[in-house]
Amino acid sequence: MDASSSPPLTAPSTVAVELAGITKRFPGVVANHDIHLTVRKGTVHALVGENGAGKSTLMKILYGMQKPDEGTIEIDGEQVAFGSPADAITRGIGMVHQHFMLADNLTVLENVVLGSEKLYGIGGNARKKIKEISDRYGLGVRPDALVEDLGVADRQRVEILKVLYRGATTLILDEPTAVLVPQEVDALFDNLRELKSEGLSVIFISHKLGEVLSVADDITVIRRGTTVGTAVPAETTPRQLAEMMVGSELPTPETAESTVTDRVVLEVRNLTVYASGGASLGELGAQPETATAGSSGAPEGADVLTEATSPGAAKRVLDDVSFVIRAGEVMGIAGVEGNGQTELIDALIGLKNADSGSVHFLDQDITPWPTRKRRESGVGYIPEDRHRQGLLLEAPLWENRILGHVTEKPNAKGFWLDPKGAQADTRRIVEEYDVRTPGIDVTAASLSGGNQQKLIVGREMSHKPKFLIAAHPTRGVDVGAQAQIWDRIREARREGLAVLLISADLDELIGLSDTLRVIYDGRLVADADPATITPEELGSAMTGAASGHLEHVETTKPVDTKKSLGAAETVETTEEAAGPEDEAR
Numbered sequence: 353m354d355a356s357s358s359p360p361l362t363a364p365s366t367v368a369v370e371l372a373g374i375t376k377r378f379p380g381v382v383a384n385h386d387i388h389l390t391v392r393k394g395t396v397h398a399l400v401g402e403n404g405a406g407k408s409t410l411m412k413i414l415y416g417m418q419k420p421d422e423g424t425i426e427i428d429g430e431q432v433a434f435g436s437p438a439d440a441i442t443r444g445i446g447m448v449h450q451h452f453m454l455a456d457n458l459t460v461l462e463n464v465v466l467g468s469e470k471l472y473g474i475g476g477n478a479r480k481k482i483k484e485i486s487d488r489y490g491l492g493v494r495p496d497a498l499v500e501d502l503g504v505a506d507r508q509r510v511e512i513l514k515v516l517y518r519g520a521t522t523l524i525l526d527e528p529t530a531v532l533v534p535q536e537v538d539a540l541f542d543n544l545r546e547l548k549s550e551g552l553s554v555i556f557i558s559h560k561l562g563e564v565l566s567v568a569d570d571i572t573v574i575r576r577g578t579t580v581g582t583a584v585p586a587e588t589t590p591r592q593l594a595e596m597m598v599g600s601e602l603p604t605p606e607t608a609e610s611t612v613t614d615r616v617v618l619e620v621r622n623l624t625v626y627a628s629g630g631a632s633l634g635e636l637g638a639q640p641e642t643a644t645a646g647s648s649g650a651p652e653g654a655d656v657l658t659e660a661t662s663p664g665a666a667k668r669v670l671d672d673v674s675f676v677i678r679a680g681e682v683m684g685i686a687g688v689e690g691n692g693q694t695e696l697i698d699a700l701i702g703l704k705n706a707d708s709g710s711v712h713f714l715d716q717d718i719t720p721w722p723t724r725k726r727r728e729s730g731v732g733y734i735p736e737d738r739h740r741q742g743l744l745l746e747a748p749l750w751e752n753r754i755l756g757h758v759t760e761k762p763n764a765k766g767f768w769l770d771p772k773g774a775q776a777d778t779r780r781i782v783e784e785y786d787v788r789t790p791g792i793d794v795t796a797a798s799l800s801g802g803n804q805q806k807l808i809v810g811r812e813m814s815h816k817p818k819f820l821i822a823a824h825p826t827r828g829v830d831v832g833a834q835a836q837i838w839d840r841i842r843e844a845r846r847e848g849l850a851v852l853l854i855s856a857d858l859d860e861l862i863g864l865s866d867t868l869r870v871i872y873d874g875r876l877v878a879d880a881d882p883a884t885i886t887p888e889e890l891g892s893a894m895t896g897a898a899s900g901h902l903e904h905v906e907t908t909k910p911v912d913t914k915k916s917l918g919a920a921e922t923v924e925t926t927e928e929a930a931g932p933e934d935e936a937r
């Protein structure tokens with residue numbers, strides 16, 4: 353490891369991208385300060401750093417979305433100045449955003465050519481080109497598949513294909529593994545190796561340091577807006593890398609001991625939600641989601657269920673789900689995204705009505721309660737999508753502190769809002785949760801993704817909920833902040849908090865949960881023991897649910913693979929808790 357300022361890694365002829373002396377200032381913040389980055393041709397170059405370190409800003413500059421105040425960009429040894437992403441694309445820079453930008457109701461081919469019709473037209477030539485790229489880099493993309501039928505990993509491949517189609521020779525991937533299971537991560541890394549072997553370069557932003565070390569050829573570490581050094585993967589451990597990012601030794605996270613009690617906090621009985629199910633609006637200003645049939649996110653090859661439908665032909669997106677969570681218990685739900693997690697969360701917080709079944713919170717039937725009443729009685733909510741449901745991006749941090757807690761202290765005094773109380777408490781949260789910001793009056797939009805997440809977690813934990821819905825609570829936060837958030841959740845759990853944890857981070861699910869269940873196609877299909885299961889085994893269980901093969905886990909109810917997926921066997925039940933089989937299925 354070299355902790356000094358980074359010298360060029362190689363001779364110029366092998367350099368794809370050279371960023372030198374990049375400085376970018378925002379009001380009150382120097383996001384990038386004299387940053388240097390040298391990306392060699394035919395390599396994967398990882399960019400790591402704490403939340404707010406300046407990674408996204410640097411990549412937005414390389415992709416032409418923002419202009420640097422100082423510094424130069426060289427592509428293939430030639431200095432360039434980008435006025436827009438279109439300029440960057442012309443010079444071979446491609447960006448795969450963390451949030452996919454595909455049109456669900458179009459085919460892969462239509463999505464790929466959209467906006468680039470001039471390149472190869474929209475017919476045979478385009479199809480030929482897509483096939484050629486797909487074969488060359490082992491992407492396995494089918495041009496005529498409908499995007500809404502594709503799982504997360506396939507959608508990501510379409511995004512990669514899209515930038516390659518536009519001629520990218522350097523691809524920027526922003527936290528590409530955040531939504532993938534371990535097996536999918538391996539497949540992605542195989543794709544990246546193919547790209548490398550063809551001389552392309554990949555810039556890879558990630559907080560998962562183990563993955564960074566396994567896939568990267570070079571690593572640049574950014575701390576507080578400045579390049580603090582480069583690391584050689586073969587000579588570096590994840591902990592060393594984390595300490596280089598943070599600039600000090602990492603705290604050792606608390607050890608997890610069981611705190612589960614007998615007291616039932618949440619009980620869900622036979623909850624069923626149809627895609628067209630009614631919805632009640634909460635006070636968050638969020639529009640309730642109406643899932644569409646066919647958006648199951650099931651692994652490729654899995655047919656979309658057509659039988660589990662209501663008379664109105666709407667798909668059953670949550671199907672006879674039953675469970676209890678006790679005081680002091682974290683119940684984790686593992687599943688490939690799009691298998692009913694969103695509908696479960698929405699039904700629990702009151703953003704979607706149950707079509708049948710009920711939700712009981714501390715012995716009260718809260719099924720008909722609106723969101724605000726649920727929140728005021730002690731349900732905390734860390735939403736899946738922080739931009740749509742967690743924050744008002746254009747409002748200052750202190751107003752975001754009030755969001756969802758309008759009537760509660762310290763935001764309200766009697767009937768009136770108490771801005772001073774909210775402001776003082778926002779300062780406390782910023783301090784306690786290490787939200788990197790120049791102040792509480794800046795907009796939520798100006799915070800980095802990880803710092804936005806810390807603000808939401810701080811807000812929700814501050815109200816000492818009795819039941820917490822935690823959807824991806826550490827998505828986008830760095831390793832140090834992740835350990836801190838885990839500690840906060842464990843601390844509250846020790847005091848009796850019950851938590852429903854939904855996460856795509858399998859280490860998080862295993863590390864935090866007392867009980868673990870697998871969701872597939874709207875049903876809880878299996879239990880896993882967090883004490884013994886590995887992320888790889890859990891990943892297999894999540895994807896294996898599609899084929900009926902549930903290894904290393906106990907099935908909670910029959911998985912009718914014949915009906916739903918055309919497989920040959922049916923796994924037998926070992927537990928009755930999930931309730932009787934529904935005849936309609």
Ligand SMILES: Nc1ncnc2c1ncn2[C@@H]1O[C@H](COP(=O)(O)OP(=O)(O)OP(=O)(O)O)[C@@H](O)[C@H]1O
Nearest residue numbers: 378383403404405406407408409798799800801802
């Ligand atoms: N448009 C903006 N206006 C004001 N400040 C901004 C803006 N964009 C970024 N910043 C600030 O610049 C700093 C760097 O943010 P950036 O998003 O680049 O960090 P990051 O390393 O990508 O973080 P994360 O890992 O959390 O995504 C942060 O302090 C952020 O608040």
